[in-house]
Amino acid sequence: MKRFKSILYVTGENGDQQSAMARAVSLAENNQADLTVIDVIPAVMGEYSEEIINSRMQFLESFTEPYNKRLDIKISVETGTVFIEIIREVLRNKHDLVIKPAENPDFMKRLFGSTDIHLLRKCPCPVWIMKLPEKSNYSCVMAAVGFKPLEASEVEEALNREILDLASSLALSDFASLHVVHVWEAFAANYIRSRGDKEHEAMAVYVEKERSLHQNGLNILMEKLKERVGDDVYQELSPGLHLLQGDAQKMIAVQAASLHADLVVMGTIARTGISGLIIGNTAEAVLDQLECSVLAVKPPGFITPVKLDE
Numbered sequence: 001m002k003r004f005k006s007i008l009y010v011t012g013e014n015g016d017q018q019s020a021m022a023r024a025v026s027l028a029e030n031n032q033a034d035l036t037v038i039d040v041i042p043a044v045m046g047e048y049s050e051e052i053i054n055s056r057m058q059f060l061e062s063f064t065e066p067y068n069k070r071l072d073i074k075i076s077v078e079t080g081t082v083f084i085e086i087i088r089e090v091l092r093n094k095h096d097l098v099i100k101p102a103e104n105p106d107f108m109k110r111l112f113g114s115t116d117i118h119l120l121r122k123c124p125c126p127v128w129i130m131k132l133p134e135k136s137n138y139s140c141v142m143a144a145v146g147f148k149p150l151e152a153s154e155v156e157e158a159l160n161r162e163i164l165d166l167a168s169s170l171a172l173s174d175f176a177s178l179h180v181v182h183v184w185e186a187f188a189a190n191y192i193r194s195r196g197d198k199e200h201e202a203m204a205v206y207v208e209k210e211r212s213l214h215q216n217g218l219n220i221l222m223e224k225l226k227e228r229v230g231d232d233v234y235q236e237l238s239p240g241l242h243l244l245q246g247d248a249q250k251m252i253a254v255q256a257a258s259l260h261a262d263l264v265v266m267g268t269i270a271r272t273g274i275s276g277l278i279i280g281n282t283a284e285a286v287l288d289q290l291e292c293s294v295l296a297v298k299p300p301g302f303i304t305p306v307k308l309d310e
Contacts, residue, residue, distance in 0.1 A: 003169075004097045006034045010086055011063065012101035018066075019134040024099045025067045026136070030173060036074040037064055038089055040082045053077055083118035087306040090125055099128045102293075120268045120287065120296045124304045126166065128295045138176040138262035143167035144252050145182050145221060146267065149213035159267050159299040164225050166295060167265040168237055176262070178239040180222065181255050183248040184214040207245075215243055253289035261292050268296040 009024045011017065021037075028035040039056050060075040067073060078085040090098060103113030119127045145160045164180065171178040186207045218241060226234040244251045256264050266286070287294065 004028075004031045004033045006093065006095045007031075007036070007097045007099060008086070008089060008093075008095040009035065009037045010098060010100040011037065011039045011060070012103060016133065017063075017101050019136070020099065020101045020130045020132060021063065021067070022136065023130065023134050025071060025073075027097075027099075028071055034074070035071055036076060036089070036093065036095065038076045038078060038086065040085045041077065041079045043079070043081050053079070082115045083122065084306055086115075086119060087123050087304055088308055090123060091304070091306070091308050096125050097128060098123055098125060099130065101134075102129050102131050117287070120294075122304050122306055124298060124302060126162075126295060126297050128293065130293045131291070134293065135262055138170065138174045140179065140259050140261045140263075141167050141171040141174070141176050142179045142181060142256055142259055142261040142264045144248075144264060144266040145180060145218070146248070147182070147214075147217050147221070149210075149217045155299050155301065159297065160221055161224070161228075162297050162300075163265050163267060164221065165228065166297065167263075168225065168229060168233075168239075170263065170265075170295075171237060172233070178237050179242060179255075179259055179261070180218070180239050181242045181244065181252060182214060182218050183244045183246060183251045184210065185245065185247065186210045211243070211245065218243055249285040250289075252286050256290055256292060263293045263295060264290060265295045265297065267299065 004027070007024060007028050009021060012020075024035060027033070037060055039060055041052065041056060056077045057075070060077065064073045064075060076089065078089065086098065086100075089095065098119065100116065100119065103116045116129050120129070143163050143166075145163055147156055147160060167178060167180075170176070222239065222241065225239075229237070242255060244255060252264070252266070255261075
């Protein structure tokens, strides 16, 4: 199953973070991974005093002290634009997961703030934004996958594989239920409908054909997951499959709420032309509606616009 080697935990400003930190420590232990905790002092006018930096370092020492007997935790204080410094830390030390408490949990029911959105858009490794208080164990993990039947690409397949492997691994470790959701649309239905009642039967045939294609594509994804994890593990996972017709911007969040999902694993950026994946504004529309933690995955080959030498 999916394993991490180097985890980066980003401190936040939202009250008690110990539940999120405890989750990060447990994940690092279970994966035998390195854990680094970073605090970024936001860019402001003027210079940063040594006193402020020392104060934040003392905070990190106090924050991580309860876990020092369990892990050798590295700590770091940086200054600058928060999301840029986080991504630079990822690039410098090749972290393969970022964990961060949600920035804005009470603002107009939106879970994610601007720094979170920047990370979801631009961080090269998976980003796990946790809703506080974070549960020590999840009951329900939901994976949102997307694909265009008959036009599969290596990028699409690799992204779906990463989403499913991460979701499966976390569901197994927490003894949680796993649900796999795929939202599809019958894009030509409106055109057929516009041609009048005589085309009603043709539309029904078209919609059923599209549904069947997407069902087959979802079945193939699950067969490949079974091949990767083995029959026994797949049986233990026993994933629930949800093939939903409609707008992904709406349906993913609705299904997450219906399932009472604790975590949604999803792709946040995909290359143009891959229909059905979460792209740009669509991802943010989904994120604005979610009220649970999110683990966001980039497609292979994604290159962050943030540079180390700027």
